[in-house]
Amino acid sequence: MWQYSLTSKLSAGFLLMVSAIAVLAPWVAPYSYETQDTLQTLAFPSLDHWMGTDRLGRDLLSRMIYGARVSLFIGVFTTLFALLVGTVYGAISAYVGGRTDNLMMRLVDVVFALPDLLMIILITVLMGRGVAGVFVALSLVSWVTVARLVRGEVLRIKEYPYVQAARALGASPTRILVREILPNILGILIVTLSFRIPMAILAESTLSFIGLGIAPPFSSWGTLANDGWTAIKFYPHLILFPSLAIFLTILSFNFLGDGLREVLDPRSSKRRL
Amino acid sequence: MLRFIVRRILLGIPVLVTVATLTFFIMHWVPGGPFDTEKILPPEIKANVEAKYHLDKPVPLQYLLYMKQLFQGDLGPSYKYLGRDVSDIIRDTFPVSFTLGLCAVLVVLGLGVPAGMISAYWQNSLLDRSVLFVAAMGISVPSFVLGAISVWIFSHHWHWLPPALWEGPRHMILPAFALGAGFAGYVARLTRTKVLDVLSSDYIRTARAKGLTEPVIMFKHVLINSIYPIVSVMGPLTAGLITGSFVIEFIFSIPGMGRFFITAVTNRDYPLIMGVTLVYAVLIVIANLVVDMIYGWLDPRVTLK
Numbered sequence: 001m002w003q004y005s006l007t008s009k010l011s012a013g014f015l016l017m018v019s020a021i022a023v024l025a026p027w028v029a030p031y032s033y034e035t036q037d038t039l040q041t042l043a044f045p046s047l048d049h050w051m052g053t054d055r056l057g058r059d060l061l062s063r064m065i066y067g068a069r070v071s072l073f074i075g076v077f078t079t080l081f082a083l084l085v086g087t088v089y090g091a092i093s094a095y096v097g098g099r100t101d102n103l104m105m106r107l108v109d110v111v112f113a114l115p116d117l118l119m120i121i122l123i124t125v126l127m128g129r130g131v132a133g134v135f136v137a138l139s140l141v142s143w144v145t146v147a148r149l150v151r152g153e154v155l156r157i158k159e160y161p162y163v164q165a166a167r168a169l170g171a172s173p174t175r176i177l178v179r180e181i182l183p184n185i186l187g188i189l190i191v192t193l194s195f196r197i198p199m200a201i202l203a204e205s206t207l208s209f210i211g212l213g214i215a216p217p218f219s220s221w222g223t224l225a226n227d228g229w230t231a232i233k234f235y236p237h238l239i240l241f242p243s244l245a246i247f248l249t250i251l252s253f254n255f256l257g258d259g260l261r262e263v264l265d266p267r268s269s270k271r272r273l
Numbered sequence: 274m275l276r277f278i279v280r281r282i283l284l285g286i287p288v289l290v291t292v293a294t295l296t297f298f299i300m301h302w303v304p305g306g307p308f309d310t311e312k313i314l315p316p317e318i319k320a321n322v323e324a325k326y327h328l329d330k331p332v333p334l335q336y337l338l339y340m341k342q343l344f345q346g347d348l349g350p351s352y353k354y355l356g357r358d359v360s361d362i363i364r365d366t367f368p369v370s371f372t373l374g375l376c377a378v379l380v381v382l383g384l385g386v387p388a389g390m391i392s393a394y395w396q397n398s399l400l401d402r403s404v405l406f407v408a409a410m411g412i413s414v415p416s417f418v419l420g421a422i423s424v425w426i427f428s429h430h431w432h433w434l435p436p437a438l439w440e441g442p443r444h445m446i447l448p449a450f451a452l453g454a455g456f457a458g459y460v461a462r463l464t465r466t467k468v469l470d471v472l473s474s475d476y477i478r479t480a481r482a483k484g485l486t487e488p489v490i491m492f493k494h495v496l497i498n499s500i501y502p503i504v505s506v507m508g509p510l511t512a513g514l515i516t517g518s519f520v521i522e523f524i525f526s527i528p529g530m531g532r533f534f535i536t537a538v539t540n541r542d543y544p545l546i547m548g549v550t551l552v553y554a555v556l557i558v559i560a561n562l563v564v565d566m567i568y569g570w571l572d573p574r575v576t577l578k
Contacts (some may be wrong), residue, residue, distance in 0.1 A: 113288045114295065115553045117516040118534065122299055125538045152489050209417045210523045210535060229421055229524070233429045243418040253411035255510065 008259025011252035013033060018249060022068035028061040034217055042235055051241045054227055060241060063219055067242070068132065070220035071249070074243045075201035078138040079193055087189065088145025091177050093147070094154035107150070108144045118140040120203060121212055127214040138200050146192060153185045187264030194257035198250040205246050242251070277569075278562070285558040292554045293547065295311035297339065300543055301332045307352040307541040326352065331385075339547070345372075348551075349544035353537075362533060367441055367552065368516055370529035373452065376445050380453030381460055386496075386503065388457070389464025394491065396469060404461060408438045411458030416517060420451035420524040437526040444525075452521045456510055460503060467499040499570055508564035512557040 021028055030050075031037075036163040041057040051060035093104040127133035157163060158181065162242055166180050207213030207230070208222025217225065221242045228239030306328060323329045327338055335445035346358035358522055376489060392404040425514025427447060428436035436445050471477060472495060480490050526532075530549050 017326070110288075110291045110295070113557075114292055115512070115516045115550065115557060116548050117519070118553055119296075119299070120539055122296065122550075123534065126299065126302070145567050180367075182389075183493070198413070205415060206417060206520055209415075210520055212535065212538075225421070232425050233420060236425050239425075242417075243422065245408075247414050247418055249408065250415070254409065254413050 005255075005259050007255045008184050009253040011259070014248065014252045015256065018068055018245075019072060020034060021065055025065050025069055027061075029065040029219065031059040031062040032068040033063050033219070034058060035062075042231065042238075044235075045237060052235070052237050055231065060224070061239065063224055064221070064241060064245060067219050067221045067224055068245070069109055070214055070218060071201055071204060071246070074131065074134055074138070074204045074220070078135055078142065078200045079196045081135075081139045082142040082196065083189060083193055084092050085142040087150045087185075089143065089156050089179070090147040090150030090152075095158060095173060095177055095181075096099075101151075108147050111144045112148075114141065117203070120207065122187065124212055124270040129213060131214060131218070134204055138203055140194065142200065146196075149188070150185060151227050154181055156231060157181050157184050190202070191257060191261045191265050194253055198253035198257075201246065201253075203252060206224045220225055274529070274566075276292040278566070281337065281562050281565070284481060284564075286534075288558060289551065289554055293343065293551060294336070294376045296547060298332070300541075300546055301335070307543060319430040323462070326350075339518045339544075341441070343547075343551075348548040351537075351542055351545045353540045353542045353545070359544045360400050362545065363530065363548055363552055366530045367529060368532055370515075370522070370531060373445070373448055373518055373521065373527065373529060374511070376449035377453035377456075377518070378511065380449050383505075384453070386458025386464050388461040388484040390468055390491065390496065390499075393465045393468035393472060401465075403464075408458040408461040409455050411461075414455060417449050417520045417524060418456055419454055420448070420521055423447050424450060426525070439521050439525075442559065447529060448521045448525045450515060452518060456514065459506070459510070463469050463502055463506060464499060467502050468495055471495050471498045480548075501568065502543045504564060504571060509568075511564070514558050515553060516559070 005267055037053060037057040040053050042052045042055050045052045049059045053059055093101045119141055124133045124135035127136055162181050164177050204213055205222030208220050209226045214220045214223050224242035225239050232239050305381050308322055327335055351359055388404050392401045395401050424436045427434045436448050438444055477494060480494050519534060522529040522531040534549040
């Protein structure tokens, strides 16, 4: 079904590779993420250390590989969580309708009005820097977009004759939502997923870059970029590799999203199925 | 028009109150206060300080006290910058952040709109593809990556532009570019789509048929008619630029509000956190209002109510 674009295929390939490396980190990484090679601190890329070493002599490639775990984990799981909560919330709100819908959407409006990056910073710092804090902060602000999207879709689809027919046959609301409506919005949800994962990765790396996200000794790509930033003048490779990893991953997700949208989103004008 | 403005401002008030309330409770929700420093204060002194700032009272009461003070237009004193009021700090740092945001908006429009128009005019050409590719890269590159790399290239390597601080127009170029480039990518794509739309419409064919020159068609007819969707995304975009600016302020050591926000959060400087968050929220509300006004002014079919 994908004669479409080379870029989507390449992106999917790249993302699969990065995920595989992240999952298999202990087996692919040449060193552990905390082993110090004290004779080679701040080394430039060499055969021993393909991406060089940081100021404590830790191998950057290995730290990048372990960092991929953190970055991807946060990106994928906050988005999945937001998608789950947003879908359930939006679907219930739209399906029940009336005053409940009104009330539920007021809450969404409120969360929408918050300056989200500020809230993310606030929550992360207050919850303690770490995977849990970043996870909670990102999830709390990102489910509302999904909720709005799903609500709109469900409102549209629930008026379709086939849904009316199912209701006339006596199907329960849960059954209608799960069996009749959900399959219809699945495409849009998958497209949303591929566009929101890079946003989460971006937010996490930004937080970690300014020193508020993942705390050492654990490191995401953002933390590594922050390490490199302090030494940028003479050791630019230390920030170059993490930046490149973040950039390529986000780029791939965006290309993949573009490709998926053409295939899966009925609202896309370019759809050629 | 006046009624519209007043109405929107009144509608903004509950939003701001909610932002204030949520921020306040999130802030107090987790243990650890502004005076739990590494250097432990003697208990009597700590008790005294906390009594001075009402921190010994239950949180809901503190909230009421704060809101009362807020409605009188007083943001309170900073806990960490002794002797300075939050409003003083904001007065010093706001113009910096605002200028940065404005420069970034110029970058977004100055790069995005022309790129989109060029791309659409020569659709499917090599130029078009290059613009699309660069736009896709721009959307995907985090502003801190762009900032860091451009500092290395233009400051450390070529010594063309200063790497940090905020002392004149030369200091604004790199930060504004780093902040605006990503959004410029969005605007370029958006402009391209809309311009393509307009180019295939009947009135453009009529304009060509009656022999108008291409520049007149492009600027007088196509651009004016393509500008609406761009204006309507400027609201969320400005919000993104405003809240995104703290990373750039961090990278370039710019003394703006964002930097103060970060230190305020780490220090648990409650009034400063509240103050800066509220200023950001007000800015976002105003940005949306202004964008809607421009929209109504540009497009006679839209009535503001």
